[in-house]
Amino acid sequence: MNCESVSKLVPLYFYGELPPEEEDRLEQHLDTCASCARQAESQRALSVALDRRAKQPTAALLAECRHDLMRTIYRQEASIPRGADFSPRGTSFPHRFAAWLPSLGTWRMPLGASALLALGFVAARLTTPGGAGSFNLATLTPDVISSIRSVQPAHDGSQPGEVQIVLDETRRRVVSGQLNDSNIQRLMLAAAHDENNPGVRWASVDLLKSHSDSSPVRELLLNRVVEDPNTGVRLKALDGLKAYTADPEVRKVLALVLMRDESPGVRIAAVDALTAHADDDMVGFLQSVVQKEDNNTYVRRRCVKALQDMNASVGTF
Amino acid sequence: MAQDAPGAVGARLSPKLDEASLIRAVQRGDQDAFEQLVRAYDQSVLRLAVNLLRSQEDARDVFQEAFLRVFRSIDSFRFDCSFHTWLYRIVTNICLDYLRKRKVRKEEPAVVETPEGPLDRMNDFEEDAPHADPERNMRNVQLGQRIDGALGGLTPRERMVFELRHYQGLRLRNIGEILGTSEEAAKNCLFRATQKMRAVLGDFQ
Numbered sequence: 001m002n003c004e005s006v007s008k009l010v011p012l013y014f015y016g017e018l019p020p021e022e023e024d025r026l027e028q029h030l031d032t033c034a035s036c037a038r039q040a041e042s043q044r045a046l047s048v049a050l051d052r053r054a055k056q057p058t059a060a061l062l063a064e065c066r067h068d069l070m071r072t073i074y075r076q077e078a079s080i081p082r083g084a085d086f087s088p089r090g091t092s093f094p095h096r097f098a099a100w101l102p103s104l105g106t107w108r109m110p111l112g113a114s115a116l117l118a119l120g121f122v123a124a125r126l127t128t129p130g131g132a133g134s135f136n137l138a139t140l141t142p143d144v145i146s147s148i149r150s151v152q153p154a155h156d157g158s159q160p161g162e163v164q165i166v167l168d169e170t171r172r173r174v175v176s177g178q179l180n181d182s183n184i185q186r187l188m189l190a191a192a193h194d195e196n197n198p199g200v201r202w203a204s205v206d207l208l209k210s211h212s213d214s215s216p217v218r219e220l221l222l223n224r225v226v227e228d229p230n231t232g233v234r235l236k237a238l239d240g241l242k243a244y245t246a247d248p249e250v251r252k253v254l255a256l257v258l259m260r261d262e263s264p265g266v267r268i269a270a271v272d273a274l275t276a277h278a279d280d281d282m283v284g285f286l287q288s289v290v291q292k293e294d295n296n297t298y299v300r301r302r303c304v305k306a307l308q309d310m311n312a313s314v315g316t317f
Numbered sequence: 318m319a320q321d322a323p324g325a326v327g328a329r330l331s332p333k334l335d336e337a338s339l340i341r342a343v344q345r346g347d348q349d350a351f352e353q354l355v356r357a358y359d360q361s362v363l364r365l366a367v368n369l370l371r372s373q374e375d376a377r378d379v380f381q382e383a384f385l386r387v388f389r390s391i392d393s394f395r396f397d398c399s400f401h402t403w404l405y406r407i408v409t410n411i412c413l414d415y416l417r418k419r420k421v422r423k424e425e426p427a428v429v430e431t432p433e434g435p436l437d438r439m440n441d442f443e444e445d446a447p448h449a450d451p452e453r454n455m456r457n458v459q460l461g462q463r464i465d466g467a468l469g470g471l472t473p474r475e476r477m478v479f480e481l482r483h484y485q486g487l488r489l490r491n492i493g494e495i496l497g498t499s500e501e502a503a504k505n506c507l508f509r510a511t512q513k514m515r516a517v518l519g520d521f522q
Contacts (some may be wrong), residue, residue, distance in 0.1 A: 011511040012504060015482055035369050047483070053464045054484055057363045061373060065363055069352055070352065072381065073388055141514040158503075 001029045005258025006036045014043045044097040067262055071229075179211055187218055198230040213282055218244065222253050231263045238269050245277040255285055259292075267299045274304040290314055340400055343391050351391075358401070361485065362408050369412050369480050370409055371465070379415065383408045398494065405494035409477055416473035449518045471510050478506040479514075 012018050013026050030037045070221050149166040177184035185208070194206035205224055211217045217240075224237035238257065244250045252273060258270040271289075274282060286303045304314050328442075341513035342350035343434075362383060388408050394403055468476060477496065481487045495504040 008508060011508055015489075015507070017504065017507075042515060043511065046511070046518055048337065049460060050464060050483060050514075050517055053461060055364075055367050055371075057360070057367045057376065060358060061367075062363055065377055066355070066359060068377070069381055069384050072353075072385065073348075121469070 001025050003029075003033060003036055007039060010036070010039050010043050014040070014047065069260070076130070077317070113153055179207060185211070185214070185216070189216060192220055192224060198228075198233060201228060201230065201233045202236055205236040205240065209236060212240045212243060218250075222250065225266075226253060231266060234261065234263070234266050235269055238266065239275060242276065243271050245273050251277075251279070258289060264299050268302055271299065271302045271306060275309070278310070280310075283307065283310060287312070287314065336400055337396065338393060340391070340396075342414040344394070351388065354400075355387075358404055359384070362404070365408060365480065365485055366412060368484050369476065370415055375415055379408065379411050382411050386411075402491065402494050405481075406497070409481075409495055413473050413477060415474060463518055467514040470513050470517060475506050475513070478503055479510040482507055 006026060007023070009018060009026055013023060018026065030040055081169050108316045147168050151163060151165050153163055175184075175187070179185060179188070188208055190206065191200050194200045194204075201224070205221070205228075208217050209221060212221055221237040221240045225234050225241060228234050228237065234257075238254070241250050241254065245254065254274050255271045258267050259272065261267050261270065271286075275286075286307050290300055290303045290307070307314050318378075322434065336354075339350050339354050343354055359380065361383060363380050366379040367373070370376055383404070387404060394400065468479075469478065474496070478489075478492055481492045481495070482489060489503040489507065490500045493500040496503065
């Protein structure tokens with residue numbers, strides 16, 4: 001073994017990638033060759049320096065990544081249109097969700113696009129003269145919000161130095177009416193899906209939940225309690241569903257929330273809502289939640305208490 | 318002297334299910350099994366992305382993209398290789414794409430100049446606040462700059478091999494399998510990477 005070959009082998013030796021016999025020969029060489037021994041030492045020093053630069057992702061970053069991933073998958077599952085082949089995987093993983101909720105209606109449909117359309121349609125009706133219908137349309141000081149779309153030299157024939165500025169203007173109007181008015185309700189339903197404004201969603205759900213006897217409102221609440229990214233909105237929607245905990249469809253959605261929502265507060269509200277209605281079928285489900293629920297002791301305790309109140313055992317045998 | 322990182326990469330599976338059963342459960346559509354599978358590997362995947370890309374945002378994107386690909390294509394996993402190898406093929410492909418794109422648009426340095434002095438963006442990854450001793454902080458920043466310079470001089474493939482061997486503790490045979498190359502090619506890559514880095518960092522003790 002000569003110095004040139006040793007030079008090539010030092011990194012492999014350092015990383016333990018040499019066969020034992022070659023490693024022995026190299027070590028014998030290092031014992032007798034100061035120059036090669038310095039190379040090995042240099043390799044070690046490099047490793048120490050690089051080790052100092054090694055980074056461990058923080059627990060917070062890992063938790064965020066896990067949360068984002070499961071939320072993306074969860075949303076994909078939740079937005080499978082009925083009967084649609086969601087993924088190349090056919091009936092397997094994403095469809096488990098659909099299979100789990102066999103009787104749910106249109107609340108699972110992706111509503112973002114249709115909400116925008118609805119908003120546009122209703123707003124057009126509201127602001128078209130003569131289309132205001134039964135409610136009062138009031139225009140306060142036209143509150144115009146402008147943004148510049150483009151700036152360019154004016155077209156031929158204009159004065160030198162003339163420019164053309166294109167503005168997009170959004171005109172603010174105030175619309176008022178009764179919540180039981182179907183047009184107002186449609187506008188509110190659309191607002192409850194405004195993905196850019198959780199405050200508007202929260203306020204819309206809060207106002208609409210008092211009308212949860214209306215089928216579109218119930219569907220909205222079922223949709224928001226699962227899909228809304230904002231915990232406050234999900235809690236409001238869940239609050240609106242409390243009067244319907246005897247409804248099997250509502251119970252299935254609440255069970256899903258209890259299993260899947262990342263917020264302990266929402267899960268606790270789901271336990272409370274589910275256990276408010278006596279149902280022996282809940283025993284097995286709550287037992288499985290108790291087994292799974294290791295993230296939040298309080299949720300687990302709520303489930304245990306609910307089982308005890310039902311005179312059921314906590315564990316499964 | 319031989320360095321290895323025992324358990325640096327690897328599954329942290331609960332004893333409830335062995336990996337093959339877990340994968341089959343995922344293929345049958347068991348979401349809990351998928352979550353368990355993700356949690357077995359996600360820490361090492363994120364560590365690889367963080368160390369390789371030196372950007373929290375990019376590491377997050379790689380994490381998400383990799384596990385979504387796993388989610389979408391787990392049915393095509395036929396147990397021809399270990400799940401770890403299959404997963405790391407996905408992760409390393411995504412990371413290599415990121416590294417190659419960066420080479421084109423010139424990589425952002427981890428250490429940036431600010432009005433308050435040099436700032437090491439990698440400190441974002443630390444659980445603790447940056448060190449209070451300014452002298453030590455400066456030394457660390459200098460070291461960071463030199464190491465970034467050395468790592469930046471590697472080709473994406475050399476960097477990947479080095480990362481997988483040095484920081485992730487994988488064997489070269491396994492690295493070759495992940496990257497679709499031979500053990501010998503992985504050895505050569507590691508040799509070139511260490512030579513280049515010693516040329517830049519050799520006098521740093």
